[in-house]
Amino acid sequence: MKAAADLIAEARASKRVALDEPAGKRLLASFGISVPKSVIVQDADAAAAACGDLKPPLVLKVVSPDILHKSEAGGVSVGLERAAAVGEAVRAMVKRPAIENARIDGFLLEEMAPPGVEVVVGGLRDPQFGPLVMVGLGGVLVEVLADVAFRICPITRLDAEEMLEELKGAALLRGARGRAPVSREAVIDVLLKVGGENGLLMTHGEDIAEADINPLIVSERGAVAVDARFVLRK
């Protein structure tokens, strides 16, 4: 595993304004945050061949510096059960108009996270206060609902607990409408690893303008960072 600083230096060396998804996830993993098991492959045959090491269902995502919103571009395929389906998915993906002419760094093939509540954990560099950490109810509606809580880094465990309490949808984590409660502890753990005393933002906040873990899928057993974006400071 590459050291976090190397991942950032590498992106800067290749004049990237952001970490790509695999690098972002390696950064999270280096701080002890769970990410799906994955491989990076370059073509359909390699993708099909790599399936043996992963437990289906799998998800395939295009890795490209030109594509900001992968889903909208048709760069995400989910629920892939067999090698043949994975190979087929790669072949179909490269033909999509938004992908055809983009620079492709490869394809990220990874295990799908167990279902759960979609949470967003974010980071931001405030011009006056330095790094801020955010938690909210995530998924596609995050910006519509704007149910989020911010804190100035570093946060304590108590701060993290209060952030969750502050969400209007806090009840969703406690298991609303007959669903089992999900692991609040896992979300608090991720918040501390991102925004705590020796967390990601306190360590690399000088380099990170904005960060999104969206979604962080939280189940009864834990939390998995399913997508990650880190925008670098200029």
Added chain:
Amino acid sequence: MGDVIEQFRPLFEPRTVAVVGASTKGGTLPNVFIRRIREFGYGGAIYPIHPSAESIDGLKAYRSLGDTPEPVDYAYIAIAAAQVPPLLEQARGRVRFAQVISSGFGEVDEGRQLQEALAAAARAGGMRLIGPNCLGIYTPRGRITFTETAPAESGPVGIISQSGGLGTDIIRRGLTRGLKFSGLVTVGNCADISANDLLEFYLADPQTRVVGLYIETAGDGRRLFEILRGARAGKPVVILKGGRTRQGRAAAVSHTGSLAGDDRAWVALSKQTGSVMADTLDGFIDALAAFQALAPQPRRPTRRVVLFGNGGGASVLATDQFARLGLDVEAFDRQTVEELARLKLPPGTSITNPVDAPVGTLQQEDGRVAESILGAIYGSGRPDALVMHLNLSAFAGRTRAEVLDNLVQAALRVQGRYPGQAHFVLVLRSDGEPALEERKRAFRTRAVALGIPVYDEIANAGAALAALAFHERFVQSRSR
């Protein structure tokens, strides 16, 4: 912590003051400043600085800041902006604090360079600089004031204001509200000494029990956060923040970036440090008045409030508003209701919370009836706070003058029997009619002199109690 007190002592208790900009003909702001500090009882040496005059306002004048008989603790400087840097350079290390009132520095584009020159000149002259673009300092312990009317008595409220005019408002409005200050410094552009530096002073200063901060630009927001976090709300801090910045938001590309409103960091600061954010000048003063008079009870944060007074509709509206603020105006339990029933109060008096007591009830025993009512409430109701609200319009022409005083004295006697149980605040409502306003003003002065926080409307009292409750809950949550 002792260091910061010693460091700022010459500013808050100057033994020598230099005044730059006073004229032999009088009438300038520095002339007025000389008159004000003399009237305010300043007993130390005053050195007018003037290029040619022999004396100003009867005081011997000196040519430069470096020529005074004794070193200068505090220099008040109001001359043309461009003349200030050379003046400071001549101080030769003999000035401790210089406050530059003059404007025309960093607050305007063409003054940016001059402000840098000013800061460099202060360093070269060996002094600390306050301002520029401010109005002065009010420090009752040092008998210095930049405002015409200011309380002579010092007190527990320490203020830092980035606006000079607002600083004046805080002192003058505070005067009628009974606020007593440990100091008020207008800091202007903060070319050298920042609001953060003075915050550290007030947090360490034994005279200061509550700090009020008016800021427009946080400057080093990170340091503000760290100071407040380190202080763990040991003293309540009330922040009035103006001009919330949009800097750096427009370009946000992530979800997090687009969700971070201008206010987020300040809300976070408040939640992480227990600092109270006020939205308006009145809200700021209302909260300071509560913190000055009421000792926070972190072991039993304020939640249960009893409303007692005349005005049924007003107390119903207040009950709704208090609920929105997280305060409960709960109905009394059976025991309290029975005890109140035993008093056989006149019809129209509610014997549950809110306790609506018309004037006909309140004037019984010339107001002393409040003692038995509140005695029953305190004995079994155990409120965290009591809001006594008196609508003076309804008393007009119906009661003897001493009824109001007797009501308050009755409440204070009950307070005395249950020490530390409930915060007591008074609301004096009026309708703007001149004679009534005058009666209210006189009564407020007497109540304030007794150390009671007094508010114009129940809503203001509610917001101030909510600020107190926020502070109490924070201290409680961080002391586990």
